[in-house]
Amino acid sequence: MVSEQKIADVSFESLLRIFTIPEGPDSTLTQIEDSLSKNLNQFLREHIVAEEKPLHEIEKDFSNAAIPEQPEFVSDHTEHLLESLVSHSVHTSSPSFIGHMTSALPYFLMPLSKIMIALNQNLVKIETSKAFTPLERQVLGMLHKLIYSQNDTFYSQWMHSANHSLGAFCSGGTIANITALWVARNNALRAEGEFKGVEKEGLFRAMKHYGYEGLAVLVSERGHYSLKKAADVLGIGQQGLVAVKTDHNNRICPADLKLKFAELKQRKIKPFAVIGVAGTTETGNVDPLKEIAAICAQQSCHFHVDAAWGGATLMSSKYRHLLDGVELADSVTIDAHKQLYIPMGAGMVLFKNPDAMKSIEHHAQYILRKGSKDLGSHTLEGSRSGMAMLVYAAMHIISRPGYELLINQSIEKARYFADLISQQVDFELVSQPELCLLTYRYVPENVQAALKQASATQLDELHELLNELTKIIQKKQRETGLSFVSRTQLNPIRWAQRDTIVFRVVLANPLTTKEVLSSVLDEQRNIAKSVPDLMTRLEKVASQVLNQ
Numbered sequence: 001m002v003s004e005q006k007i008a009d010v011s012f013e014s015l016l017r018i019f020t021i022p023e024g025p026d027s028t029l030t031q032i033e034d035s036l037s038k039n040l041n042q043f044l045r046e047h048i049v050a051e052e053k054p055l056h057e058i059e060k061d062f063s064n065a066a067i068p069e070q071p072e073f074v075s076d077h078t079e080h081l082l083e084s085l086v087s088h089s090v091h092t093s094s095p096s097f098i099g100h101m102t103s104a105l106p107y108f109l110m111p112l113s114k115i116m117i118a119l120n121q122n123l124v125k126i127e128t129s130k131a132f133t134p135l136e137r138q139v140l141g142m143l144h145k146l147i148y149s150q151n152d153t154f155y156s157q158w159m160h161s162a163n164h165s166l167g168a169f170c171s172g173g174t175i176a177n178i179t180a181l182w183v184a185r186n187n188a189l190r191a192e193g194e195f196k197g198v199e200k201e202g203l204f205r206a207m208k209h210y211g212y213e214g215l216a217v218l219v220s221e222r223g224h225y226s227l228k229k230a231a232d233v234l235g236i237g238q239q240g241l242v243a244v245k246t247d248h249n250n251r252i253c254p255a256d257l258k259l260k261f262a263e264l265k266q267r268k269i270k271p272f273a274v275i276g277v278a279g280t281t282e283t284g285n286v287d288p289l290k291e292i293a294a295i296c297a298q299q300s301c302h303f304h305v306d307a308a309w310g311g312a313t314l315m316s317s318k319y320r321h322l323l324d325g326v327e328l329a330d331s332v333t334i335d336a337h338k339q340l341y342i343p344m345g346a347g348m349v350l351f352k353n354p355d356a357m358k359s360i361e362h363h364a365q366y367i368l369r370k371g372s373k374d375l376g377s378h379t380l381e382g383s384r385s386g387m388a389m390l391v392y393a394a395m396h397i398i399s400r401p402g403y404e405l406l407i408n409q410s411i412e413k414a415r416y417f418a419d420l421i422s423q424q425v426d427f428e429l430v431s432q433p434e435l436c437l438l439t440y441r442y443v444p445e446n447v448q449a450a451l452k453q454a455s456a457t458q459l460d461e462l463h464e465l466l467n468e469l470t471k472i473i474q475k476k477q478r479e480t481g482l483s484f485v486s487r488t489q490l491n492p493i494r495w496a497q498r499d500t501i502v503f504r505v506v507l508a509n510p511l512t513t514k515e516v517l518s519s520v521l522d523e524q525r526n527i528a529k530s531v532p533d534l535m536t537r538l539e540k541v542a543s544q545v546l547n548q
């Protein structure tokens with residue numbers, strides 16, 4: 001048999017074939033496509049998280065650095081992918097996979113995404129993206145209107161204007177945040193008199209011209225790590241990102257923000273942006289946006305809102321008030337690949353003022369000519385895919401009220417889960433959900449009683465053991481593969497800011513049921529019982545505390 005097997009050959013003829021549209025429903029490629037869809041769906045039905053093969057084992061499948069000299073048939077290679085890649089992938093759309101911000105996708109996006117790949121438009125310039133460019137501008141207009149609610153005249157004037165831009169579509173929240181801060185920095189260090197602007201003369205001359213000793217961006221302690229990258233690439237250094245204190249609900253303290261402004265002024269450091277977070281990555285809390293906006297207005301400082309995760313809440317008439325004040329921001333980041341249920345690679349930054357992005361405008365001779373509608377003149381990225389098409393499609397197919405239902409069910413499910421956790425004698429809710437994210441941990445009943453009476457050293461000891469327990473439970477739960485929650489470290493005021501490891505849950509998948517949530521808790525409880533050593537040590541300290 002083996003000897004009769006056909007072997008793929010290297011010939012220009014077969015290469016021409018792979019660039020030709022496959023004929024008819026019986027063509028090999030069409031068959032592969034069909035079986036691949038079936039196989040993928042099968043995989044998604046049967047697997048929750050990867051069957052546990054240790055990472056170093058998986059690495060062996062990907063260890064050869066040589067580019068193959070022998071071509072493979074597509075059918076053979078597909079088998080290979082299913083075996084070594086798909087079967088060890090993580091099932092992000094499983095209803096019991098409730099640990100991440102990127103989750104389930106609506107299935108209509110899979111066939112539709114083929115249009116995007118097939119057309120392969122390059123959004124950097126209109127020559128290679130006719131129709132996709134106006135579509136992307138419309139998508140940016142939709143998100144702009146969702147945030148800023150300007151009237152129709154505004155959008156008919158600016159949405160398709162060659163010399164203006166309502167925002168930028170990019171690969172994600174990181175690039176969106178960098179873009180917002182880039183615009184803010186360049187506007188703060190703009191051309192003046194002899195000085196030609198920071199974009200021409202660089203930071204060193206800009207600082208000399210303006211007489212600053214440094215630059216800063218102010219953000220809550222709970223700001224996303226992408227902001228550190230932004231500070232680094234924008235030349236202000238990670239130390240230029242100044243952390244503002246947060247309250248017991250993980251929200252920025254406006255009083256401390258004012259204090260930080262005063263301190264920086266004394267040191268001749270120019271804060272060129274303040275960032276409010278609308279949905280922190282770790283706890284899902286929203287900063288007091290109105291109050292921050294008022295302080296920024298007073299200080300004439302750019303106000304950016306990082307709503308990468310929480311921004312989609314604006315789709316809900318019932319809950320959009322949770323983001324009150326977002327409309328006062330100069331710029332807003334929203335990731336469509338989080339709560340708008342779009343595949344990865346769909347970030348956006350929107351600017352209130354259609355002129356704001358002028359400060360980062362770039363032109364070149366062969367593309368991005370002045371006055372052209374090329375999107376590339378206002379984006380950090382160059383060549384870009386037509387991802388905006390998927391946002392466009394989802395907006396039409398799901399519609400605003402459809403998204404509202406998705407957002408509402410997420411928030412209400414998180415509240416339900418928080419109540420469920422609070423009712424358990426052996427779980428502790430650590431952060432209440434404001435949107436659809438909450439944190440908690442497993443704490444046996446008598447340990448909870450002990451925590452109330454323990455001395456500072458005993459508290460340290462108990463927390464250390466509980467942290468270890470939380471880590472073990474989370475890891476074992478992930479490895480067992482039935483369900484997945486993530487974990488993070490918080491410093492709750494309730495526990496005198498001790499390092500506290502917690503489970504973190506994001507309830508975005510509409511298929512996650514109440515039964516799934518109960519079983520996640522049951523599973524965690526059972527795992528705890530399966531680590532008797534640690535449980536015994538905890539019990540011992542707890543009874544010492546309770547019997548003293």
Ligand SMILES: *Cc1c(COP(=O)(O)O)cnc(C)c1O
Pocket residue numbers: 101171172173174175177224226277279280281306307308309335347
């Ligand atoms: C996810 C997230 C980001 C980063 O977005 P990416 O799409 O991962 O680049 C930034 N800020 C917040 C608040 C986020 O939740």
